[in-house]
Amino acid sequence: MSNHVAPIARLAGAIKHYGSLTALDGLDLMLHRGELLALLGPNGAGKSTAISLLLGLIRADAGTVELFGLDPQQLVARRRIGVMLQAASLPPTLRVEELLRLTASYYPAPRALLESAELAGIGDLLKRPYAKLSGGQQRRVQFAMALCGRPELLFLDEPTVGMDIEARQKLWTTIRQLVAEGCAVVLTTHYLEEAEALADRVCVMARGKVISEGSVDELRARVSLKRVRCVTRLDVQAVAAWPEVVEARQEGSRLWMSTDAAEVLVRRLLLADAQLSELEVQRAGLAEAFTELTREADSSVSDQREAA
Known part of the structure; x- marks a missing residue:
């Protein structure tokens, strides 16, 4: 994507304090049309604060915050976004169709109710009172409300919590469709396979800053770990003690290992068990990349404190 195209959302040097706590420490972040940005980080990394700034819910103490080139608190900018927060308090007695009609009324050119549904x-839930829905069904209703205004930018905070596999796959398909149509999406999720499946770009945050940014493949390539799995008679505790093994665990009949010396480990496995079978070697996934990147950030902070 060209860097010459103006971003539709931007944080530049954003700083936010809550008393003595620095939630954002000079954060730079931007989003362009038609891309899905996954914003990842451990609890307390600053993700929610960054999103709250872009939504106009709070003000930065310093730095620049723009939404479509405007102050995020301006109504003309906020009418161009859709939001699905992690927690939502909605009138429990209203039916689903009433919630959708009410939400759509806030936008100048909303989708038709049935299109959003x-x-x-959620086409089969329109007559149901919101309070009578399961947690996963309520999340799908909240998703419909977030997209009913035809947003150019959609904020999704842990969107698939409580959903079954089928509902999650349906939501992923819709998100991909919206992005293909030019909608930008900011996704925060603890399901790293969700970010891996959907994201065009991933920003990993820690301590109020972006510590790594790039495509899923680029982040995976920065991690030396590989995953090795096989069917073996070897004891998992014995294998875990090998110097080339970072982690080992038994899952059913298969032994799973993480290693930064895959070739050495494979040779050792074959020598130790002549009956070994179903051997596979894979690059690290986003989960391993996330774990290693955040661990490196924590180590860097610890080293700085010790040096001080």
Whole structure:
């Protein structure tokens, strides 16, 4: 994506304090049309604060915050976004169709009710009171409400919590469709396989800063770990003690290992068990990349404190 195209959302040198706590420490972040940005980080990394700034819910203490080139608190900018927060308090007695009609009324050119319902997979829930829905069904209703205004930018905070596999796959399909149509999406999720499946770009945050940014493949390539799995008679505790093994665990009949010396480990496995079978070697996934990147950030902070 060209860097010459103006971003539709931008944080530049954003700083936010809550008393003595620095939630954001000079954060730089931008988002362009038609891309899905996954914002990842451990609890307390500053993700929610960054999103709250872009939504206009709070003000930065310093730095620049722009939404479509405007102050995020301006109504003309906020009418161009859709939001699905992690927690939502909605009138429990209203029916789903009433919630959608009410939400759509806030936008100048909303989607038709049935279109929003179809995109979210809730066509069979329209007559149901919101309070009578399961947690996963309520999340799908919240998703429909977030997209009913035809947003140019969609904020999704842990969107698939409580959903079953089928509902999650349906939501992923709709998100991909919206992005293909030019909608930008900011996704925060603890399901790293979700970010791996959807994201065009990933920003990993820690301590109020972006510590790593790039495509899923670029982040995976920065991690030396590989995953090795096989069916073996070897004891998992014995293998875990090998110097080339970072982690080992038994899952059913298979032994799973993480290593930064895959070739050495494979040779050792074959020598130790002549009956070994179903051997596979894979690059590290986003989960391993995330773990290693955040561990490195914590180590760097610890080293700085010790030096001080």
